[in-house]
Amino acid sequence: MGESVEAASVAKPATIEGRNIIILYGSETGNGEEIAMELAKMAERLHFNTVVDEMDAFKLTDLLRYSLAIFVTSTTGQGDMPKNTTTFWKNLRRTKLNNTNCLAPVKFTIFGLGDSSYPKFNWAARKLRVRLLQLGASEFFRPGEADERHENGLDSIYLPWYQELRESLLSQFPLPEGMEPIPDDVQLPPKYNIRLGSVKDKITNGEGHLSPAEDGEKLAAKFERMSTDSQENEAPGQKDGTGVPDFPPAKLLPIPGSFTAEVVCNKRVTPEDHWQDVRHIELKVRAPGRNGAVSFAGQTLLIYPKNYPEDVQKLIDLMGWGEVAEQRIEIDWAKNTRPRDYHFPQGATVRDVLTHNFDITAVPKRTFLEFMAYHTTNPLEKERLQELTQRGDSDEFYDYTSRPRRTILEVLEDFPGVKIPYTRLLEFPIIRAREFSLCNGGDPTVKEDQVISNSNEQGRDNVYKFEILAALVHYRTIIRKPRQGLCSRYLRHLPVGTTIQIGIKPPSSPFAMDDLSFYSRPLIGVATGTGIAPFRALLQDRCCLVQNKEKMMGPTLLFFGCRNAAADYHFQAEWRPVPNLVVHPAFSRDNTSDTSSSSTEEEEETKLAALQRAAGIYDAGKNYVQHQIRQHAAEVGKLLRENPIIVVCGNSGRMPKSVREALEDAAVVSGVVSDKEEAKGWFDRRENCVYWQETW
Numbered sequence: 271m272g273e274s275v276e277a278a279s280v281a282k283p284a285t286i287e288g289r290n291i292i293i294l295y296g297s298e299t300g301n302g303e304e305i306a307m308e309l310a311k312m313a314e315r316l317h318f319n320t321v322v323d324e325m326d327a328f329k330l331t332d333l334l335r336y337s338l339a340i341f342v343t344s345t346t347g348q349g350d351m352p353k354n355t356t357t358f359w360k361n362l363r364r365t366k367l368n369n370t371n372c373l374a375p376v377k378f379t380i381f382g383l384g385d386s387s388y389p390k391f392n393w394a395a396r397k398l399r400v401r402l403l404q405l406g407a408s409e410f411f412r413p414g415e416a417d418e419r420h421e422n423g424l425d426s427i428y429l430p431w432y433q434e435l436r437e438s439l440l441s442q443f444p445l446p447e448g449m450e451p452i453p454d455d456v457q458l459p460p461k462y463n464i465r466l467g468s469v470k471d472k473i474t475n476g477e478g479h480l481s482p483a484e485d486g487e488k489l490a491a492k493f494e495r496m497s498t499d500s501q502e503n504e505a506p507g508q509k510d511g512t513g514v515p516d517f518p519p520a521k522l523l524p525i526p527g528s529f530t531a532e533v534v535c536n537k538r539v540t541p542e543d544h545w546q547d548v549r550h551i552e553l554k555v556r557a558p559g560r561n562g563a564v565s566f567a568g569q570t571l572l573i574y575p576k577n578y579p580e581d582v583q584k585l586i587d588l589m590g591w592g593e594v595a596e597q598r599i600e601i602d603w604a605k606n607t608r609p610r611d612y613h614f615p616q617g618a619t620v621r622d623v624l625t626h627n628f629d630i631t632a633v634p635k636r637t638f639l640e641f642m643a644y645h646t647t648n649p650l651e652k653e654r655l656q657e658l659t660q661r662g663d664s665d666e667f668y669d670y671t672s673r674p675r676r677t678i679l680e681v682l683e684d685f686p687g688v689k690i691p692y693t694r695l696l697e698f699p700i701i702r703a704r705e706f707s708l709c710n711g712g713d714p715t716v717k718e719d720q721v722i723s724n725s726n727e728q729g730r731d732n733v734y735k736f737e738i739l740a741a742l743v744h745y746r747t748i749i750r751k752p753r754q755g756l757c758s759r760y761l762r763h764l765p766v767g768t769t770i771q772i773g774i775k776p777p778s779s780p781f782a783m784d785d786l787s788f789y790s791r792p793l794i795g796v797a798t799g800t801g802i803a804p805f806r807a808l809l810q811d812r813c814c815l816v817q818n819k820e821k822m823m824g825p826t827l828l829f830f831g832c833r834n835a836a837a838d839y840h841f842q843a844e845w846r847p848v849p850n851l852v853v854h855p856a857f858s859r860d861n862t863s864d865t866s867s868s869s870t871e872e873e874e875e876t877k878l879a880a881l882q883r884a885a886g887i888y889d890a891g892k893n894y895v896q897h898q899i900r901q902h903a904a905e906v907g908k909l910l911r912e913n914p915i916i917v918v919c920g921n922s923g924r925m926p927k928s929v930r931e932a933l934e935d936a937a938v939v940s941g942v943v944s945d946k947e948e949a950k951g952w953f954d955r956r957e958n959c960v961y962w963q964e965t966w
């Protein structure tokens with residue numbers, strides 16, 4: 271097995287003195303990073319010497335070395351900058367830079383990613399832009415602001431912005447006579463070089479690669495060996511009757527700052543016949559002790575899902591990588607190009623990285639389909655892939671990819687002529703950690719003398735309990751294919767006792783507050799579905815503090831949107847004993863009409879709902895959290911007068927906006943503000959309340 275022949279030609283960008291560009295990104299979940307990478311490729315095609323990096327890895331003064339800068343940043347938390355921009359942002363805001371015009375030579379443009387259901391839409395990009403301008407930098411191209419809420423998501427704004435930017439770069443910074451941009455059907459060279467090392471003895475045992483014809487028993491044995499290879503803490507292999515274990519091996523990735531956790535509970539909390547499988551998962555983590563009170567409310571747990579062996583095998587077969595699958599790979603990166611979130615298991619083989627690192631069941635991005643077009647020798651396939659990825663016409667692309675949620679693996683099956691050489695393996699998207707709000711708070715230290723199997727010898731570490739409430743994604747798409755998310759599938763079958771790698775992400779504001787008065791302030795919680803998780807954590811924090819410090823817990827109102835009282839009214843037994851807490855559940859699918867109401871009242875209600883529907887009011891006749899807020903406007907108003915904390919968690923979409931409007935209405939009805947106009951800005955002022963939204 272040698273190198274596969276690359277179907278498309280490869281061209282290197284020319285080196286032109288002074289023609290350089292820096293692309294700096296801030297990103298929490300990878301969207302901004304992907305856009306930055308795509309922009310970098312575009313700039314390289316225009317023969318710009320291009321560097322792309324996260325903001326925090328870049329020195330502010332180095333900005334002056336580049337003729338152009340492109341900033342890409344998402345907004346996180348409550349209008350906050352992403353974590354990987356904090357140092358850069360802090361440096362940029364130093365007061366001693368004020369009035370210095372120190373960035374006068376910098377020409378920049380900025381692209382923001384946001385979600386207009388958040389009150390502070392695209393604030394990170396806006397703040398950054400204002401500060402750059404304040405320091406004397408000038409814009410060479412207009413800023414862009416993408417919105418997740420648009421029909422085609424971020425692309426609705428991003429694609430036209432990208433096209434215009436490209437044209438603007440070419441016209442403002444023309445190429446020297448006779449030089450052309452590198453066309454899209456010619457590949458850029460990779461930034462890495464993959465070398466194959468030795469065959470991993472334990473796995474192959476000298477048997478060579480797995481052929482599809484190999485008998486099931488042998489295959490199973492091989493996977494068994496893989497899953498116990500060099501690991502003492504492996505998950506038990508689970509066979510599904512076909513001879514292939516259906517659970518990925520529990521190899522742990524060397525992710526900096528991560529923890530090893532043991533799964534101690536993985537329980538479905540919704541009835542079997544409920545539409546959604548919601549899991550209460552409990553993990554035990556050994557970590558260095560912390561002094562004093564620990565608050566976990568608002569923190570996010572990161573879980574790194576893995577691919578299933580059968581999917582990995584399918585990809586290996588499709589790509590013809592059988593002969594290299596068990597060989598170790600070594601990667602050399604061009605200077606400063608190694609992406610930060612590539613954490614390969616030690617001594618990883620091709621199969622290992624496919625299992626643990628690359629998201630082969632993700633819905634492919636446009637750039638992946640473009641990349642596939644380079645690697646088919648079938649002209650019809652090439653033409654179809656090029657058609658699908660035309661930037662002017664997104665609909666065909668979405669109809670084929672995101673609307674039916676087609677996976678990379680399925681797309682590769684649809685285009686059997688595509689043979690990606692293993693040397694381009696890193697073009698597959700990386701598996702990103704999935705984020706879950708912690709649902710426990712208070713003191714999470716595990717008191718009993720329980721030992722985690724891989725505990726660290728020093729023995730001084732504390733053992734903490736982390737809990738999450740995970741709604742597993744499982745649905746039928748418009749092409750009637752059943753789908754489940756990579757992480758959902760992983761969590762559904764994650765056996766108790768398994769050791770997994772997790773990360774903990776600090777809370778966005780305001781939970782970082784140490785101020786004890788925070789706990790005695792009134793709290794208005796609005797949660798839908800598993801959005802109850804951070805609220806429960808916060809409530810446990812408050813209860814814990816009340817017990818420890820004998821402080822009064824502030825009055826708490828919870829509006830909790832569920833479908834049915836019997837199915838997804840999560841943690842209902844826990845609410846009753848909490849002092850000073852009033853819960854108003856909104857059961858959207860239960861028959862909520864009062865049994866004592868007369869048939870005329872019911873008829874009236876039905877008529878009203880019909881009228882509302884005709885007027886385009888989407889939630890007509892429903893019982894959602896926003897209705898409960900309006901119904902209890904007086905109670906809400908009472909707390910609004912006392913500088914409350916307002917927490918809105920759960921589904922994104924229309925919920926956050928409807929809730930905000932309902933709160934504004936409650937403020938008007940209860941006389942906190944005189945009219946709707948005044949109400950609009952009222953919630954953004956910290957002297958009135960702390961407004962915290964976390965929706966997904």
Ligand SMILES: Cc1cc2nc3c(=O)[nH]c(=O)nc-3n(C[C@H](O)[C@H](O)[C@H](O)COP(=O)(O)O)c2cc1C
Pocket residue numbers: 296297298299300301302303343344345346347348349350352383384385386388389390391392393418424963964965966
């Ligand atoms: C916890 C959370 C908080 C967010 N806060 C905001 C916000 O305040 N304003 C906004 O415009 N978008 C907000 N967003 C939306 C993100 O900016 C958007 O999803 C973006 O595509 C994420 O890009 P990234 O993966 O590069 O971080 C938030 C998203 C999450 C998950």
